[in-house]
Amino acid sequence: MKAVITVVGKDSVGILAKVSCGCSDFNANILDVTQSVIDDYFTMVMVVEISKLNADLSELNKKLEADLPTMKIHVMHEDIFNAMHRI
Amino acid sequence: MLNMTDIMETVTMIQDEALDIRTITMGISLIDCADGDIDRSCDKVYDKITRYAERLVETGEKIEKKYGIPIVNKRIAVTPIALLAGASGGDPIKYAVTLDRAARAVGVDLIGGYSALVQKGFAPGDTELIQSIPRALAETDVVCSSVNVGSTKAGINMDAVRTLGHVVRECAELTKDDQCVGATKLVVFCNAPEDNPFMAGAFHGPGEPDCVINVGVSGPGVVRAALANMDDTADMGEIANEIKKTAFKITRMGQLVGTEASRMLGAPFGIIDLSLAPTPAVGDSVAHILEEIGLEQCGAAGTTAALAMLNDAVKKGGLMAANNCGGLSGAFIPVTEDAGMIDSARSGCLKIEKLEAMTAVCSVGLDMIVIPGDTPAEVISGMIADEAAIGMVNYKTTAVRVIPAIGVPEGEELEFGGLFGTGPVMKVNTASPAKMIARGGRIPSPMQALKN
Numbered sequence: 001m002k003a004v005i006t007v008v009g010k011d012s013v014g015i016l017a018k019v020s021c022g023c024s025d026f027n028a029n030i031l032d033v034t035q036s037v038i039d040d041y042f043t044m045v046m047v048v049e050i051s052k053l054n055a056d057l058s059e060l061n062k063k064l065e066a067d068l069p070t071m072k073i074h075v076m077h078e079d080i081f082n083a084m085h086r087i
Numbered sequence: 088m089l090n091m092t093d094i095m096e097t098v099t100m101i102q103d104e105a106l107d108i109r110t111i112t113m114g115i116s117l118i119d120c121a122d123g124d125i126d127r128s129c130d131k132v133y134d135k136i137t138r139y140a141e142r143l144v145e146t147g148e149k150i151e152k153k154y155g156i157p158i159v160n161k162r163i164a165v166t167p168i169a170l171l172a173g174a175s176g177g178d179p180i181k182y183a184v185t186l187d188r189a190a191r192a193v194g195v196d197l198i199g200g201y202s203a204l205v206q207k208g209f210a211p212g213d214t215e216l217i218q219s220i221p222r223a224l225a226e227t228d229v230v231c232s233s234v235n236v237g238s239t240k241a242g243i244n245m246d247a248v249r250t251l252g253h254v255v256r257e258c259a260e261l262t263k264d265d266q267c268v269g270a271t272k273l274v275v276f277c278n279a280p281e282d283n284p285f286m287a288g289a290f291h292g293p294g295e296p297d298c299v300i301n302v303g304v305s306g307p308g309v310v311r312a313a314l315a316n317m318d319d320t321a322d323m324g325e326i327a328n329e330i331k332k333t334a335f336k337i338t339r340m341g342q343l344v345g346t347e348a349s350r351m352l353g354a355p356f357g358i359i360d361l362s363l364a365p366t367p368a369v370g371d372s373v374a375h376i377l378e379e380i381g382l383e384q385c386g387a388a389g390t391t392a393a394l395a396m397l398n399d400a401v402k403k404g405g406l407m408a409a410n411n412c413g414g415l416s417g418a419f420i421p422v423t424e425d426a427g428m429i430d431s432a433r434s435g436c437l438k439i440e441k442l443e444a445m446t447a448v449c450s451v452g453l454d455m456i457v458i459p460g461d462t463p464a465e466v467i468s469g470m471i472a473d474e475a476a477i478g479m480v481n482y483k484t485t486a487v488r489v490i491p492a493i494g495v496p497e498g499e500e501l502e503f504g505g506l507f508g509t510g511p512v513m514k515v516n517t518a519s520p521a522k523m524i525a526r527g528g529r530i531p532s533p534m535q536a537l538k539n
Contacts, residue, residue, distance in 0.1 A: 004089065006098045034091050045091050058152035074098050076155035078089065083343040084336045085093040 002031065002078040003050045003057055005064070009071035011042040018067045019046060025063065027054045042071075047078070097336075101156060104308035105371040106337065108344050109364045110160040111147050112284035114291035114299040114357065115139050117166040117200075125177030129185040132171070136163060136189035136198075139298050139354075144194040146351045150344055158344065159366075159506075163190060164289035164301075165200035173212025183223035183230050190229045199289035201232040204279070206241040207529070217250060221257035224269040231287035237277035237475035239482045242532040245472065249524050251275050252468030256491050259460070263493040266501045270490040271455065275471050277478030277485045282358050283414040288486060299357035300349045301414060304341035304405075305364040307425075308371045309333055310397075314379040326380060327400040334361065334404030342409050358413030361405030362450065363397070365425035367508035373397075373418050374427025374437075385427050386437030394418060395448035415484055417450025423490075423503065423510030424455050433511050439470075440516075447477050452486035457501050457510040460493040462517065467491070469520035472530075480533050 007019060016035065023030055028048040035044035050057065061075040100106040120131035140163050147161040165186065172179040183201050190198035201223055203213040220232050234251060237243035255270055262269035274288035281292020284301035291299075313333045314326060321329075341359045349356035365373045374385035377393045398417045406412060420442065422428045431437035439456065446452045452474045458467075471487045478485030492501050492512050502509040 004094055006094060008095075008098075043091075043095070045094050047089065056152055057155075061152075061155070072102060074102070074155050076097075077153045079343060080154045080156060080340060081089050081094055081097055083339045084097055085089075 001050050003028070003048055004076055004078055004081060005046040005048060006074045007042070007044040007068065007071050009042055011037045011040050015042060015068060015071065016044065019044070019064060022060060022064045022067060023048055026060045027052050028060065100306070100309045104306070104312045105366070105368055106306045106309050107157040107159050108302060108341060109305035109362070110162050110284050110303045111143070111158055111344070111348050112162040112164050112289055112301045112303065113140050113143050113352070113354065114164045114282065114295055114301060116291055116295060116297045117171060121171050121174035123175060125175040125181055128171055128175040129181050132182065132185050133189045136165070136186070137192050140193040140195065142352060146348055149351070150347050154344065156340060156344065160196045162284065162286060162289065163195050163198045164284070164291045165198065166291050166293065167202040167204055168200055169203035169210070169212040169216040170293070171212070172216050173210055179212070179216045179219045180223050180226065183219070183227050186230050187227035195229070197229050197231055197286045199231040199233065199286050200291060201230050202234060202290040204235045205244050205247045206235050206238040208244060209247070217247070217254060220254050220273060221261050221269060224258055224272045225261040231272045231289065233274040233276055233279060233288045233290060235276045235279040236471065237479050239278060239479050240532055240536045243277065243472065243475045243479060243530040245524070245530060246527040248468050248472050248475065249527055251471055252464035252524065255467050255489060256464050259491040259493050266503055267490050267493055268503055271488065271503055271507050273488065275487045277475035278483060280414050280484055284360050285362065285364065285415060287488065295357070296355060298354040300345060300352060300354050301357045301360065302341045302345035302348070303360040303362055303364060303414065304337050305362060306333070306337040307363045307365050307373045307376055309337060310363065311370070311372070311376045311379050314376065323396060327396050330397060330400035331404030334401045335408045338405035338408035356410070358411045359405070359409040360414030361402055361409065361412050361416040362414070363401055363418040365419060365421065366506055367424055367426055367429070369426060372425045372427035373420060374425050374431060378427060384434065384436040385431040386441050390441060391444050391448055394420070394445050398449045415450040419451055419454065420445055420449055421455035422513070423457065423508040424506060425508070429508065429510055432513055439513055443473065443477070446474060446485055447481060451484065452478070454486065454488050455507065455510065456489045457492050457512050458489050458515045459497060459512055460491050460495055462491050462515050463519070463521070465519060465521040465524045466515060466517055468524045472524070476530070480535060482535055
């Protein structure tokens with residue numbers, strides 16, 4: 001099982017570090033990271049393995065939101081993207 | 088493999104364009120609760136609803152958290168209560184109070200099915216239930232009611248139409264101190280679907296299984312945003328195609344959520360209602376889609392054509408994404424629940440006559456329209472008859488949910504709050520249809536009914 005973490009907002013130092021630490025705390029294994037910074041605007045998509053997650057996905061979402069209060073963060077199960085974008 | 092563009096598209100739909108699952112509705116059959124004694128019958132109803140729907144809200148919340156998609160409402164639809172009232176006798180209000188209590192016990196937002204199906208005539212329980220609707224809606228909070236007064240197969244029961252004109256008025260009168268809210272919870276249908284997950288018209292039809300999960304999706308904001316990204320020179324065919332693609336994505340999400348909910352609750356997945364259901368929130372309006380297509384304001388000439396195209400494209404896109412479609416499936420045009428419609432009604436661009444034309448090409452009818460408080464019952468009956476005729480002849484569902492604004496002068500507004508929204512009092516043609524309404528009887532079913 002995989003989940004997708006998206007982080008969007010103004011760029012600053014340590015965003016990726018905080019997200020990675022959060023994943024580590026919840027035992028989510030990072031599989032893939034794509035990120036870009038255009039005109040100071042940070043966008044990151046991270047795919048994580050959640051089979052051994054030690055809490056609900058929503059808990060991870062809350063933790064990341066607390067660590068990065070100025071960023072827009074979504075943690076969502078990968079099924080929703082597969083359903084919407086694959087026939 | 089997932090790509091970044093697709094992922095960000097989904098996230099934007101949820102974050103900025105108000106994409107949501109409008110409702111997961113559990114349909115529960117109460118046929119086995121019928122008893123000759125109304126109190127025993129009510130006890131069985133309460134037990135069955137609270138047993139079957141015990142985990143409905145919790146399950147909805149779990150899915151919300153897993154997929155990060157808002158599920159706005161969790162609801163219950165039950166067997167038309169008139170069937171139980173017919174078996175048990177007694178005051179049907181007892182059932183309304185029981186439904187209200189059961190709905191609160193399991194924490195759902197609304198419960199529908201305080202209903203009667205009288206398209207061809209009245210069976211035991213029907214008249215008593217219909218007469219009790221105003222009191223039932225005034226004395227409960229989350230109970231919704233509907234009456235089916237016509238169908239393509241049966242014609243239109245004009246005795247029921249006459250009665251319902253009075254019932255609608257009384258619903259508003261009994262709740263005049265609370266924004267006439269009673270009338271927002273009553274829908275008068277022609278060709279009512281038996282598996283509709285949307286309120287206030289949801290009920291669990293006699294042909295349905297014991298328990299079923301139906302899902303209603305929504306996404307006017309997503310469709311509008313998709314059209315906003317298109318070139319102004321795109322032709323109507325291209326616009327229809329873009330709407331189809333968007334509807335497909337929205338519906339796939341509904342299919343995923345419905346499948347998951349049905350698995351978790353151990354109940355079969357009935358249908359997805361392929362709908363564009365607006366809310367009063369900014370960016371969640373069907374009227375704004377029509378304006379994005381190129382109308383100065385909803386209600387302008389061209390509105391009916393744009394809506395017909397939108398309604399058709401939503402169905403075509405959604406069909407392939409869903410295993411089973413049903414319910415109302417189409418674009419909704421409830422005036423008070425749609426920010427763009429509210430503006431058009433306020434400015435006078437959108438009139439009831441135009442709305443009536445629009446109902447011929449979209450999924451419901453004259454929905455959530457505030458009318459003057461002194462509108463005679465016969466005029467309301469006339470409006471119901473007209474809508475029922477459109478539904479009957481076109482083999483589609485139509486409905487009337489109008490709210491007489493008792494004691495509110497013209498120019499003022501009723502404010503229901505939440506999803507029900509707010510709306511100005513709209514002008515009604517009050518030339519009297521009283522003589523025709525007093526005739527009663529049944530309008531025979533049209534040629535379209537004879538398909539066998």
